[in-house]
Amino acid sequence: MVREWDPRTAPSVEIESVLATLNAAVSVDLPDDPPWRGESFREYLSVTMPGERRVCWLAESSPGAAARGEPVLGQANVLLLGDIGVLDLVVHPKARRAGLGRELLGAAVRRAFGEGFRSMGVEVVGDTPAARFYERYGFRCAFVEIRNVLKMSTVDWQRLGEMAGGVGAGYRVEFYPGGPPEDLFEAYAEAKEIVRESYELGDLELRPSSYDPDRLRDSLATLHGRGLKPYIVLGVHESTGKVAGLTEVVVPAQRPTRADQYDTVVVPKHRGYGLGRAIKARMLFELRSAEPRVTEVQTWNAYENEPMLKVNSELGFEPDRQWSEYEADVADLARRLQVNFG
């Protein structure tokens, strides 16, 4: 039984059933990850950037099972943005290999194809059945990253203090809980744009990003709306007032012990002055006092990004597992899945 489902209006008991299934999958696929909590989980599923839509489906053993508090058998959602559909799909470990994944994928493909979306992307966690499942339907690996995890309990705070202070003359480091102030939006977005243009990594950009001030404003509002609290550390070039480097961490209400380190970028002409290491080190100090519940920080890096991998390992991040982006052509998926439009 697969049906479309709207987390904005769903009864709370259904939201909890979806959470229970997600946690059953986490305990099997990512046993070292903390379980998800119910705080702002509805908002996490509901809120999107302006112009984007998330469509969700549930698989139940019988009609009304989720409303009776039984864990759902599976859940899928697709975020429709630009001409890409970004998929998220999970099947309860006890319900796998019975065709449910295929059925949920079929529902998402039918919608994406019907609305004219060209490609579909999905994040595939290494060492889980997901890669074989998506490859079976023609998805191809477009981009490989490695997830790195830092345990706060292993941090050498004295050494970290030296790293935080070890920034070249002419720069100052600033911390902004909640996001950068409005008067820095322009400089912040400009730094991101410069770095984006200097990379050709083939990233499908499945994660939120902000390359202009309006988009940055929307993206911060979306993060807050989804229960994801952003923290920013900036390296400012004092003589020009330009943002020379920035790092972003998000603490999810749904997983308050594990923070996500998003982008860290240093504008090319400001590289070589210790900024990348200093801003990341300062962030860890700030997190320790602002978010005492955080015990781990996770981040994702491309294998090719050697400078960032080196900074991460100096800070104490340890490689955890492969994390890939897969993509497929929607029309091709529709054909392979024999999606029925009747």
Ligand SMILES: CC(C)(COP(=O)(O)OP(=O)(O)OC[C@H]1O[C@@H](n2cnc3c(N)ncnc32)[C@H](O)[C@@H]1OP(=O)(O)O)[C@@H](O)C(=O)NCCC(=O)NCCS
């Ligand atoms: C990937 C996933 C969605 C597959 O769901 P499923 O309902 O078991 O998939 P289906 O039964 O529809 O499988 C369809 C086909 O995919 C392939 N496949 C699925 N699981 C596979 C596995 N473990 N090994 C090999 N092939 C597999 C097979 O070709 C299968 O067809 P078959 O059973 O006729 O051989 C499911 O394993 C899942 O939820 N994984 C979550 C992984 C994840 O991301 N975890 C981290 C976040 S919680």
